[in-house]
Amino acid sequence: MNVKLITVGKTTFPFLKEGEKEYEGRLKHYMKFERIDIKEIKRSKNTTVELLKKKEAELISSNINDSDYIVLLDEKGTELSSVQFSDWIDKKMNLGHRSLVFLIGGAYGFDEKIYNRSQEKISFSRMTFSHQMIRLLFLEQLYRANTILKGEKYHHT
Secondary structure, three states, rough: OEEEEEEOOOOOOOOHHHHHHOOOHOOOOOOOOEEEEEEEOOOOOOOOHHHHHHHHHHHHOOOOOOOEEEEEEEEEEEEHHHHHHHHHHHHHOOOOOOEEEEEEEEEOOOOHHHHHHOOOEOOOOOOOHHHHHHHHHHHHHHHHHHHHHHHOOOOOO
């Protein structure tokens, strides 16, 4: 199964970039992983939040296929433990999804078009994290899920 992470904006903090690079490198041992960072659209006085989200949705949509299984990382999503997330990943792999695409939106969230296109939403916490932080948290949890599935010692229960 191919796993793709699409994000809006880029990571600017060096310590987060370093962590992302580390976990992206580790993931390549378990799955085909691709990451696409979409350029963040700057909000001007004349740009409403809705217009900004619509423009971001167009850029996101141009990077997904009709057959992709879309999962939003969204505060309104289902919360899972690390073991539950690994079970969830395992089920998606066994269902034969060719491409699993995770989306991390911009500062204002997703346009309705993206919400309607997605099949699921996952939340990492009821707390709010910056978009830069959640990227690293997601990559670490995806790596952890793979080590759980392989029975490796990274995750301690």
